[in-house]
Amino acid sequence: MRPKRRRLLLLVSALALLGGAAALALTALDDTMRFFHSPSEVAAGTVAPGREFRIGGLVEEGSLTRSGTTVSFRIVDGAHGVTVRYRGLLPDLFREGQGVVATGALDGGRTFQATQILAKHDENYMPPEAAEALRRARKADGS
DSSP, X not given: OOHHHHHHHHHHHHHHHHHHHHHHHHHHHHHHOOEEEOHHHHHTTOSOTTOOEEEEEEEOTTOOEEETTEEXXXXXXXXXXXXXXXXXXXXXXXXTTSEEEEEEEEOTTSOEEEEEEEEOSSXXXXXXXXXXXXXXXXXXXXX
């Protein structure tokens, strides 16, 4: 085999290995990525049931109910709301009227089954995705 042909074969093999490694890394990354959606996007039906994602907004006043270790409440963005059900301990800063981000998936009945709840840590902070979703919902609502 000529040296020129050997180098070409080596280069093609290296590129194939690099492409395979990149494909494996992207596949693994896709499994761990969680996308953010607003209550308006969920109400519009853009999110399929069973797919894990994050939802954020404000906890609707008067919507919090507790039954043992299971908590149910609504997250709203000004235009729409989504019922969230969570089993476990809530963060100390969690309360009605405050910003929250929940991780989980929709069940068949369009209730969000949360596996993790994050509450904002002071009155000046809201996750950028949640703040943008609230702005878009208010603009669409005409407020």
